[in-house]
């Protein structure tokens with residue numbers, strides 16, 4: 001099975017960290033291909049960043065469809081472009097916020113999310129409501145650490161995040177903690193050991209979920225909302241994102257080749 005893990009920002013070091021984390025849950029026979037788009041924001045910390053990360057993400061999905069990818073992980077805690085990706089991909093697409101939040105509900109009575117910047121907490125609350133797990137969410141806390149500080153070796157980020165997770169347990173009444181950034185994936189085990197409750201990282205949770213869905217032979221329903229979009233001309237910068245007329249490949253769902261037969265936008 002081939003799982004493509006897409007870091008929607010363009011920071012290579014974070015993509016490597018995300019790939020290493022995903023491989024910790026890959027079983028025998030599962031290959032992890034961790035990538036980031038060639039276009040888009042270096043980190044995603046606003047609605048603007050998130051919106052502009054989506055074309056690059058969809059381009060990677062299109063390439064994956066040509067390469068016969070079995071399933072996808074969207075490795076950004078805002079779950080950018082998830083629904084659009086599900087419309088294009090033949091296999092299942094799971095994003096890390098949804099996977100982490102749902103996984104946390106298996107492990108305790110209530111979870112708190114610990115994320116990077118305060119301005120992203122509203123998005124996390126919106127996602128908890130959208131996924132129907134808001135009743136399990138005790139709080140969404142921010143460390144006011146820029147995402148790319150997580151890439152600086154020896155930065156204070158690890159200590160600040162660990163302290164915020166401990167405060168969540170002490171003050172929110174949660175018995176599970178969810179890490180609110182893909183860039184925190186490598187901190188999971190150490191933080192859990194220090195604060196004494198399960199700590200969930202979405203990269204591992206999403207990878208394990210995709211792996212389980214593929215092994216059960218399950219994929220996104222094309223019955224209605226996630227049916228393939230109707231091709232129509234895209235113009236300007238996005239001309240290359242014009243979908244071709246569907247051709248039956250990859251288990252029945254059409255390859256999303258662009259006008260030039262290459263990948264969308266590339």
Ligand code: 5HY
Nearest residue numbers: 043044076077116181182
């Ligand atoms: C993430 N941003 O997981 C989100 C975290 C955040 O570039 N990768 C990013 O702060 O929303």
